[in-house]
Amino acid sequence: xxxxxxxxxxxxxELLEEHQxxxxxxxxxxxxxxxxxxxxxxxRVIDVGIREQLLVSVAGGLALAGMRPIAHTFASFLxxxxxxxxxxxxxHQGVGAILVSAGASYDISAGGRTHxxxxxxxxxxxxxxxxxxxxxxxxxxERLLRGAASDDGLVYLRLSTQANATAFPAGPSGxxxxxxxxxxxxxxxxxxxxxxxxATERLDVTVLYAVTVRPFDATTLRExxxxxxxxxxxxxxAGTSAQLAAAALADIxxxxxxxxxxxxxxxxxxxxxxxxVAHGLDPASLREAITAFLR
Amino acid sequence: xAEITRGQFGFKDLGMLMSxxxxxxxxxxxxxxxxxVLWVLYDRVLRVSPDAMDDDGRDRFYLSKGHGPMAYYxxxxxxxxxxxxxxxxxxxxxxxxxxxxDRNLVPGTEISSGSLGHGLPLAVGTALGxxxxxxxxxxxxxxxxxxxxxxxxxxxxxxxxxxxxxxxxAAVIDNDSARYGWPGGIExxxxxxxxxxxxxxxxxxxxxxxxxxxxxxxRPRVVVAAVEEPHNxxxxxxxxx
Numbered sequence: 001x002x003x004x005x006x007x008x009x010x011x012x013x014e015l016l017e018e019h020q021x022x023x024x025x026x027x028x029x030x031x032x033x034x035x036x037x038x039x040x041x042x043x044r045v046i047d048v049g050i051r052e053q054l055l056v057s058v059a060g061g062l063a064l065a066g067m068r069p070i071a072h073t074f075a076s077f078l079x080x081x082x083x084x085x086x087x088x089x090x091x092h093q094g095v096g097a098i099l100v101s102a103g104a105s106y107d108i109s110a111g112g113r114t115h116x117x118x119x120x121x122x123x124x125x126x127x128x129x130x131x132x133x134x135x136x137x138x139x140x141x142e143r144l145l146r147g148a149a150s151d152d153g154l155v156y157l158r159l160s161t162q163a164n165a166t167a168f169p170a171g172p173s174g175x176x177x178x179x180x181x182x183x184x185x186x187x188x189x190x191x192x193x194x195x196x197x198x199a200t201e202r203l204d205v206t207v208l209y210a211v212t213v214r215p216f217d218a219t220t221l222r223e224x225x226x227x228x229x230x231x232x233x234x235x236x237x238a239g240t241s242a243q244l245a246a247a248a249l250a251d252i253x254x255x256x257x258x259x260x261x262x263x264x265x266x267x268x269x270x271x272x273x274x275x276x277v278a279h280g281l282d283p284a285s286l287r288e289a290i291t292a293f294l295r
Numbered sequence: 296x297a298e299i300t301r302g303q304f305g306f307k308d309l310g311m312l313m314s315x316x317x318x319x320x321x322x323x324x325x326x327x328x329x330x331x332v333l334w335v336l337y338d339r340v341l342r343v344s345p346d347a348m349d350d351d352g353r354d355r356f357y358l359s360k361g362h363g364p365m366a367y368y369x370x371x372x373x374x375x376x377x378x379x380x381x382x383x384x385x386x387x388x389x390x391x392x393x394x395x396x397d398r399n400l401v402p403g404t405e406i407s408s409g410s411l412g413h414g415l416p417l418a419v420g421t422a423l424g425x426x427x428x429x430x431x432x433x434x435x436x437x438x439x440x441x442x443x444x445x446x447x448x449x450x451x452x453x454x455x456x457x458x459x460x461x462x463x464x465a466a467v468i469d470n471d472s473a474r475y476g477w478p479g480g481i482e483x484x485x486x487x488x489x490x491x492x493x494x495x496x497x498x499x500x501x502x503x504x505x506x507x508x509x510x511x512x513x514r515p516r517v518v519v520a521a522v523e524e525p526h527n528x529x530x531x532x533x534x535x536x
Contacts, residue, residue: 051450061420
């Protein structure tokens with residue numbers, strides 16, 4: 001099966017035929033997957049080379065010229081390295097763009113710290129107006145990408161090689177209810193859904209599935225809340241959404257547990273599965289943490 | 296106050312239009328390094344007008360060196376983009392005119408700038424976008440020689456030169472303010488990357504116009520405008536670099 005990044009390239013190649021104002025900006029990464037698109041649309045598939053500040057600025061400049069830009073590279077080089085370009089050349093100019101990252105928090109586990117970006121969404125939270133999608137399956141990534149292409153806002157699509165076995169049905173918008181229970185609510189983000197469902201088997205908890213994490217769906221959280229105990233299971237920096245969960249429940253006494261990628265450097269290589277365990281995001285660790293929190 | 300119409304003011308009035316912003320009694324036009332270049336661009340080169348800012352075919356001017364923007368606002372006022380009464384509020388809370396320009400506030404302003412090293416990379420993207428849309432118009436960006444210390448410019452210079460981005464134009468104000476200078480001249484750095492490059496006297500309007508309008512097939516164009524170091528800027532603006 002295609003992974004999310006392969007699906008992104010294939011679908012974008014299609015979308016370039018339909019959307020005459022769509023443009024793709026690359027910085028060497030994934031260029032081979034866009035070779036066909038680049039031959040067909042040399043003026044709308046732009047590889048700036050290994051120049052990530054230019055990658056984001058060109059996206060901003062394209063948007064100023066009336067185009068709908070998609071900029072793509074690894075998350076560490078798309079959000080962290082050119083962060084001021086994101087802040088000024090997109091947000092401050094008042095233009096839209098689609099930023100599509102690969103690599104996520106620990107897809108490139110053997111690559112070490114340089115290629116890992118658990119803080120990308122926390123960084124984007126310092127800027128207004130971003131819609132943030134964390135798909136858990138290539139089908140979801142495709143649906144979100146198609147939606148973003150026909151929109152004109154600021155969209156971050158965070159692709160990963162970590163995925164759930166099957167896609168979950170798309171709700172109208174916001175979080176999807178996967179399971180109902182009485183002692184608390186677990187919000188499972190993107191690729192962590194399967195692990196959370198395994199972890200919470202026979203536990204009396206509600207499980208919400210989140211692929212669109214910004215805006216944060218406070219409405220569904222409140223409507224399905226039977227007990228004010230909220231557990232966030234996020235495949236990026238632990239607690240990234242904690243303040244949004246707290247704001248959603250500001251008028252009622254509540255507790256929030258943020259599970260996710262630790263802020264400390266592991267300084268270990270190995271597989272993504274090993275990193276998932278190291279960050280306590282495997283089913284057994286999740287179950288232990290959730291059970292302890294609800295005890 | 297009477298409605299301001301385009302072309303009501305000439306170059307000799309820009310000092311007065313700057314004085315309205317700063318409250319200084321008198322503003323010599325020689326005090327501001329960008330004034331001549333801005334005036335020649337807006338008066339003789341750019342195809343822009345206050346009535347046609349939503350015309351896709353307009354030329355784009357990106358002020359990258361957003362520091363000391365009184366000269367820019369003065370030219371925008373002289374050409375009817377900004378109302379004269381707006382100049383008096385320069386930098387105050389309710390004003391559209393800040394110490395760095397905001398495209399979302401100032402009519403006729405194509406980019407928000409202030410942090411150095413963003414205009415040229417943005418202009419590369421816009422030049423690519425206009426080309427992809429089949430729109431024949433030119434993109435101009437004004438940068439300072441000190442600003443070229445920012446590495447982001449060098450990503451843009453290399454890429455634009457090597458890809459022959461003909462609709463891209465840069466005017467570099469060279470008042471010798473780069474911390475460590477540019478041995479061989481700024482223009483040689485652009486030329487090495489494939490740009491059409493020329494150095495001219497930044498105060499000579501005829502020379503500037505000729506340099507700005509010279510043909511440069513299949514290459515981006517840079518004009519390095521040499522100006523003397525300004526000595527009598529208000530301290531407030533010098534402090535911003």
